[in-house]
Amino acid sequence: MTHLLFRHRDIPEINKLQVYQKNGGFANFKKAVTSLQPKQIVDEVKASGLRGRGGAGFPTGVKWSFLPDTIWPHYVVCNADESEPGTFKDREIMESNPFQFLEGVAIACYAVGANEGYVYLRGEFFEVAKFLDQCIAEMEKAGYLGDRLFGTEYSLRLKTHLGAGAYICGEETALLESIEGKRGQPRLRPPFPAVVGLYGKPTVINNVETLTNLPYIIEHGAAGYRQFGTEKSPGVKIFSLSGNVNKPGNYELPLGATFRELIFGLGGGLPEGRKLRAIMPAGASSSIIRVDNASFERVMDTPMDYENVQNVGSLLGSASVIVIDDSHPMDWVINKTIHFFKHESCGKCTPCRDGNYWMQHLTERIHEGHATEKDVVLLKSVAGQMLGKCLCALGDFSTMAVTTAIERFPEDFEKKVKA
Amino acid sequence: MSLAEKYPEEVQAIFAKYPIKRSAVMPLLYLAQREETYITKESMQDIAHLLDLTVTEVASIVGFYSLYHDEKAGKYRMQVCTDLPCALRGADAFLNNLCGNLGVKVGETTPDGLVTVEAVMCLAACDKAPMFQLQHGDEVHYHENMTVDRTLELIEALKKADVEVK
Amino acid sequence: MAKLINLKINGTPVTVPEGTLVADAAKKAGIDIPVFCYHPKMEPVGMCRQCLVEIGRPMIDRATGQPILDDSGQPKLQFMPKLETACTNPVSEGMVVLTSTEKATTGQKEIIELLLTSHPLDCPICDKGGECPLQNLAMTYGADQSRFTFEEKHHAEKHVALGDLIFLDRERCIQCARCIRFQDSIAGEPVLAFYQRGRNTDIVTCSDPGFDSVFSGNTTDICPVGALTTADFRFGARPWELKQAASVCAQCPVGCNVTFNVRREAKSGGGYAIKRVMPRQNEQVNEIWMCDKGRFAGYPYTESTSRLTLAPAELDSALSRAAAKLAEAKSDAVILAGGRLANEDLYNLKQLAAALGAPAYLYTQMGGGETTTAYGLTAGSNLGDLGKGDTVIVAASDLYNEAPIWHLRLKAAAQRGATLIVANARATKLDEFSSFVVRYAYGDETETVKGLLGKEKVGEAIKNANHLVIFYGADGLGLGGTSALAAACAELLNGKTGQPNNGLIGVWSTPNQQGALELGFRPAADLASKLKGKTVYILAADPAGDDPRLAEALKTAKTVIAQDILATETTRLAEIVLPAAAYTEREGTYTSAERRVQRFYPAVPVKPGTRVDFALVAEIAKKCGVELEGRSALLVMNKLAAGESAFSGLNYASLAEAVEQWPIIGRGDLYYGGTSYENKLGLGVILAQGAQPFNVERSTMKAIRPQENELLAVPVTKLYDLGTTLAPASRLAAQVERFAGVVLNPVTAAKLGLENGGKATVSVNNVEVATQILLDESVSTGVVLIPRSFAIPLSEPAAVKISVAEKA
Numbered sequence A: 001m002t003h004l005l006f007r008h009r010d011i012p013e014i015n016k017l018q019v020y021q022k023n024g025g026f027a028n029f030k031k032a033v034t035s036l037q038p039k040q041i042v043d044e045v046k047a048s049g050l051r052g053r054g055g056a057g058f059p060t061g062v063k064w065s066f067l068p069d070t071i072w073p074h075y076v077v078c079n080a081d082e083s084e085p086g087t088f089k090d091r092e093i094m095e096s097n098p099f100q101f102l103e104g105v106a107i108a109c110y111a112v113g114a115n116e117g118y119v120y121l122r123g124e125f126f127e128v129a130k131f132l133d134q135c136i137a138e139m140e141k142a143g144y145l146g147d148r149l150f151g152t153e154y155s156l157r158l159k160t161h162l163g164a165g166a167y168i169c170g171e172e173t174a175l176l177e178s179i180e181g182k183r184g185q186p187r188l189r190p191p192f193p194a195v196v197g198l199y200g201k202p203t204v205i206n207n208v209e210t211l212t213n214l215p216y217i218i219e220h221g222a223a224g225y226r227q228f229g230t231e232k233s234p235g236v237k238i239f240s241l242s243g244n245v246n247k248p249g250n251y252e253l254p255l256g257a258t259f260r261e262l263i264f265g266l267g268g269g270l271p272e273g274r275k276l277r278a279i280m281p282a283g284a285s286s287s288i289i290r291v292d293n294a295s296f297e298r299v300m301d302t303p304m305d306y307e308n309v310q311n312v313g314s315l316l317g318s319a320s321v322i323v324i325d326d327s328h329p330m331d332w333v334i335n336k337t338i339h340f341f342k343h344e345s346c347g348k349c350t351p352c353r354d355g356n357y358w359m360q361h362l363t364e365r366i367h368e369g370h371a372t373e374k375d376v377v378l379l380k381s382v383a384g385q386m387l388g389k390c391l392c393a394l395g396d397f398s399t400m401a402v403t404t405a406i407e408r409f410p411e412d413f414e415k416k417v418k419a
Numbered sequence B: 001m002s003l004a005e006k007y008p009e010e011v012q013a014i015f016a017k018y019p020i021k022r023s024a025v026m027p028l029l030y031l032a033q034r035e036e037t038y039i040t041k042e043s044m045q046d047i048a049h050l051l052d053l054t055v056t057e058v059a060s061i062v063g064f065y066s067l068y069h070d071e072k073a074g075k076y077r078m079q080v081c082t083d084l085p086c087a088l089r090g091a092d093a094f095l096n097n098l099c100g101n102l103g104v105k106v107g108e109t110t111p112d113g114l115v116t117v118e119a120v121m122c123l124a125a126c127d128k129a130p131m132f133q134l135q136h137g138d139e140v141h142y143h144e145n146m147t148v149d150r151t152l153e154l155i156e157a158l159k160k161a162d163v164e165v166k
Numbered sequence C: 001m002a003k004l005i006n007l008k009i010n011g012t013p014v015t016v017p018e019g020t021l022v023a024d025a026a027k028k029a030g031i032d033i034p035v036f037c038y039h040p041k042m043e044p045v046g047m048c049r050q051c052l053v054e055i056g057r058p059m060i061d062r063a064t065g066q067p068i069l070d071d072s073g074q075p076k077l078q079f080m081p082k083l084e085t086a087c088t089n090p091v092s093e094g095m096v097v098l099t100s101t102e103k104a105t106t107g108q109k110e111i112i113e114l115l116l117t118s119h120p121l122d123c124p125i126c127d128k129g130g131e132c133p134l135q136n137l138a139m140t141y142g143a144d145q146s147r148f149t150f151e152e153k154h155h156a157e158k159h160v161a162l163g164d165l166i167f168l169d170r171e172r173c174i175q176c177a178r179c180i181r182f183q184d185s186i187a188g189e190p191v192l193a194f195y196q197r198g199r200n201t202d203i204v205t206c207s208d209p210g211f212d213s214v215f216s217g218n219t220t221d222i223c224p225v226g227a228l229t230t231a232d233f234r235f236g237a238r239p240w241e242l243k244q245a246a247s248v249c250a251q252c253p254v255g256c257n258v259t260f261n262v263r264r265e266a267k268s269g270g271g272y273a274i275k276r277v278m279p280r281q282n283e284q285v286n287e288i289w290m291c292d293k294g295r296f297a298g299y300p301y302t303e304s305t306s307r308l309t310l311a312p313a314e315l316d317s318a319l320s321r322a323a324a325k326l327a328e329a330k331s332d333a334v335i336l337a338g339g340r341l342a343n344e345d346l347y348n349l350k351q352l353a354a355a356l357g358a359p360a361y362l363y364t365q366m367g368g369g370e371t372t373t374a375y376g377l378t379a380g381s382n383l384g385d386l387g388k389g390d391t392v393i394v395a396a397s398d399l400y401n402e403a404p405i406w407h408l409r410l411k412a413a414a415q416r417g418a419t420l421i422v423a424n425a426r427a428t429k430l431d432e433f434s435s436f437v438v439r440y441a442y443g444d445e446t447e448t449v450k451g452l453l454g455k456e457k458v459g460e461a462i463k464n465a466n467h468l469v470i471f472y473g474a475d476g477l478g479l480g481g482t483s484a485l486a487a488a489c490a491e492l493l494n495g496k497t498g499q500p501n502n503g504l505i506g507v508w509s510t511p512n513q514q515g516a517l518e519l520g521f522r523p524a525a526d527l528a529s530k531l532k533g534k535t536v537y538i539l540a541a542d543p544a545g546d547d548p549r550l551a552e553a554l555k556t557a558k559t560v561i562a563q564d565i566l567a568t569e570t571t572r573l574a575e576i577v578l579p580a581a582a583y584t585e586r587e588g589t590y591t592s593a594e595r596r597v598q599r600f601y602p603a604v605p606v607k608p609g610t611r612v613d614f615a616l617v618a619e620i621a622k623k624c625g626v627e628l629e630g631r632s633a634l635l636v637m638n639k640l641a642a643g644e645s646a647f648s649g650l651n652y653a654s655l656a657e658a659v660e661q662w663p664i665i666g667r668g669d670l671y672y673g674g675t676s677y678e679n680k681l682g683l684g685v686i687l688a689q690g691a692q693p694f695n696v697e698r699s700t701m702k703a704i705r706p707q708e709n710e711l712l713a714v715p716v717t718k719l720y721d722l723g724t725t726l727a728p729a730s731r732l733a734a735q736v737e738r739f740a741g742v743v744l745n746p747v748t749a750a751k752l753g754l755e756n757g758g759k760a761t762v763s764v765n766n767v768e769v770a771t772q773i774l775l776d777e778s779v780s781t782g783v784v785l786i787p788r789s790f791a792i793p794l795s796e797p798a799a800v801k802i803s804v805a806e807k808a
């Protein structure tokens, strides 16, 4: 298929401005600014059914419509923090198809009346940020950014902001704190960023991939976009495939493509002699899908969209599909994920701060074979103790793999505590 | 010398970027780390002064983010991702092997003070494991699909470059 | 008036104003929801997650906007699947809150378990033990056994000195950020912060000197665990051994309500000793806060080795001699009273002076008292009510140093929307929170204030103010200058007085100068000349220590009778010394500069060999043949109220009245407002309007013009100085040291070849004093700031010479 988002895979050097321009670049932004009312764009995006690709899957157009038009200025912030283990799609977009992404940011800005947009990149994306700065400078020169764009009253400036190593800054309110020069700790909600966001002003926060869809939606309309995907999950999605597969990488597929197509089709299956044991479809925050003889076919035929992944006991999230083969016990897997969450817990709220601390001690002990059955029970209990009581979703995220690993792979834990 | 004296244009550009001063703290901290490779108390004071913050507030930012360092380590920080996806592809073994070759433990610096080897969380390069990032001053560069041999070669090259600079 | 909202908490109907948080609504209804991070004085942050409750809200029909009813006609409720934090959710109409269901209690227990897992549980050796919210809640909710392995517990540093005054035990900290948020949002000095993240999060300060804030002690009161403790109380005593005595801080004219904690101890020979001072709630005065000077200097002098005492027979003989001298001198006697004396003392003194026909002067460097008694605040005033539409002027005062709690309250008023105008010759900490900063040159104070109305925006803010409160001080001024300044300020008030929250406040240096003024005491313009050859009776003042010229004058006096608590230069050169009881040992009342009369109660017994001031005066009077009330403070107050129109109607009972205040603090659930004390012994009464506004004299000052080789020296006040009651507070030695010196602009210093911290000699009024040089860019060139009470005599601006000290 031809790509909507990964157009660099079809068109060489589309990360050069002239090439992008030659391929219709910025025509959609121009069309938006010169011939569409912001509200028309919001309505079109609503109609397209585009849902946030950052993980939560919130309908993008609906989110935009929450901004009050009594409080100004408005801001658009693009979430390019991409720190969920197993997620590496936004980076490829920004590196290889940067102008489409930036055009998407620009369209979002126009749609919500923002004259300033920030792209928040994780600090590790130092090179990406440098490259984007260069792209932005070229856009300014070419008249796509600046004052009175295309002869209208609309003006727009885009800026990048580098984080400095904190997964929590992907959480949207922590991200805003970080841009404001504070510790990246989540804010209370409500008020939501749509009303009180960056610098206290109404703010839209969207993922890189979400925004990269916009030029296409402007060009082809909601109906055009709905050609792809399913009724409830329209459009295309980039799946970051990692773990024990022969061809890991990013794959752009319509929503609703099956695990089989991704893992065994594009991903080339598992290495010789290995058997698929588990799938984490949403990175380290996933509920772990158990794949065994009984469930193999059903899981493989499950369409990867917002509804159907729930049927196999997980969520689509940011679609970071981590494939785990039969050589890795689950006590090891959750020891890894908890190591991550304990390291990344911001420490603001009690259950996440102390809960992850103890979960790490317990998973470590279990994995090293020093634990008893009681420790496994305690581990699961701590996860339950945290669930639903934290200030932000990170706390809940950290419990997902733990709870499901213990429930769905009891044999791994039995083996450990007996040994 | 203060940051504003040392990098007048860059500091000015940073200030121009944001509607409020405080937002400049993160970019300024990177700048402070550029030559020293860590953030000194003096730089924190300098930044606090520039932004009308207390030095405690600035320190609190340094402490929160893992790419800012308040202590001197090797000139380069070699940060190997050993998070779940990379680990599934052998990152732990890579790191162990590398450490063995360098004769250091994770978190330690080579005797020449050039490289500190660290294990870090996911770097969004899961399909290209084993991989690491090389942090040097305010710069971060990725090295993907690595082997221990190629990593040792890289370290040799860094060493040579370092000697030439000196 | 905010809209009222009806809701039910655990079945109890509750009605509270719109915007009230569920936690507060419950508290008002007498239902305790456990909280740690929440503090009613600060914005909610919802980070500890202790206050989890079930909240149901009526379901609303989208089409009609009306509640959906169930079969029985009751609104259908929608409960969130998750527990919610009571501290972050505002009430809404028809809300149902369940705080002790199985689900809610389980949630609360789960949180406290986690908090306790990384807490050392060292209650038996913890200073907070016995008054610790965590301990109390752990007793209520906690399990008796840990499910976790002790060896894996998080360990952290203990006994971390954040500064000279506050210690941190990192292991006990529960990361509620109350201390950080207090410093940031209430004190306006963000010198505490979190360092690292996750379980490694620690409280740190990087300020130099450490924990650089004069409000630091308050963090120990609101810290819900024993993580933050004060240097004086640490390991000092167990809270349950302590008795409480209500009092009023005597360190400045604000009159913060405090509580002394005392116990009997072996160290004091089985007698009572004061172990600490804590704030006592008075929302109209200090809310629940106090400054570090009050906290750390408020009591050590009681047990100072320089306390004056006399054996009973000697004391009687001293009194007889004093009486004889005074009776002999009659109108040739001079009485000099300090503003530390209580109203009762001053009243008796006034009667004695009248009987002798002798003048009685107030010992102070700050004038304008006649203006503040006429134009001061009146009943119903509360700085806490000032906000949008109101204007506050602070002229020639550095409130942060002179009256820290006012600094804090005016900052809050400004943040509520009041227009704050700060006029001073130099930068002060309040500038940061003001709407307008007006700078002038020393000497131009009065003219500047007179000109404020002419300044466009500033003038508007003054003219259009709903309420106008003016603070004036003696920053850079002496007696004459302050009198003129007060008059100019009074003119700005222009008929606004007499209504609550309008008026003039003098930032005095003593706790009861206002009381003395209300009783008619006035300073003497040329004090030295007034003392020469006279029989002088000096109470609670140390003129000889303050100024060698006054010492000289006293040496020429016929007789000096000095009455004080501690030995001073003045008592040293006195012929007759009368040892007074400390105010911590007695009852009485002070009149704050806001004209609020407040009672203080004895914390410890009167030190043997001393007597209460009013009794000493009554005794002298008696020996002179004048009958005065000397039996009890209450009886003196009854006379005072009957005899002084300003005080009419007051009595000890009305002064002891207290009503419930918000926030509710200090009850069983200490976690709510911290360990400050509930006020059960009196909120005080503001004096009725003073004498009718009189014609203020338009006086002008002569500006001082220093010569070529001279500087303009101006007196200023520092919070920590060498004052006699402060000196015994050894904990504050480093703070005092920091300010011990004269302050110059670096440019001025460079011209004179002086360096920061260098030694120099100041020659003031023909006296040479060795001192230290401190540099500060905010001081104008050609000016030198001379801190008061640092042994450099300067009662008003003067031209001085400064030179480098000879190297020894």
Ligand SMILES: Cc1cc2nc3c(=O)[nH]c(=O)nc-3n(C[C@H](O)[C@H](O)[C@H](O)COP(=O)(O)O)c2cc1C
Residues within 6 Å of the ligand: A051, A052, A053, A054, A055, A056, A057, A058, A060, A079, A080, A081, A082, A083, A084, A167, A168, A169, A170, A171, A172, A173, A205, A206, A207, A208, A210, A211, A392, A393, A394, A397
């Ligand atoms: C702990 C945490 C980490 C997150 N990390 C990211 C991230 O790296 N990138 C991202 O786009 N969204 C991330 N999110 C989701 C964002 O909070 C937010 O929902 C998203 O940026 C909204 O964009 P979208 O509507 O386009 O998906 C994270 C959320 C949480 C709770």
Ligand code: SF4
Residues within 6 Å of the ligand: C172, C173, C174, C175, C176, C177, C178, C179, C180, C203, C222, C223, C224, C225, C227, C228
């Ligand atoms: S020291 Fe006390 S007040 Fe400060 S965060 Fe820790 S527990 Fe809270």
Ligand code: FES
Residues within 6 Å of the ligand: C034, C035, C036, C037, C038, C045, C046, C047, C048, C049, C050, C051, C052, C085, C086, C087, C088
């Ligand atoms: S979260 Fe409500 S008191 Fe801490």
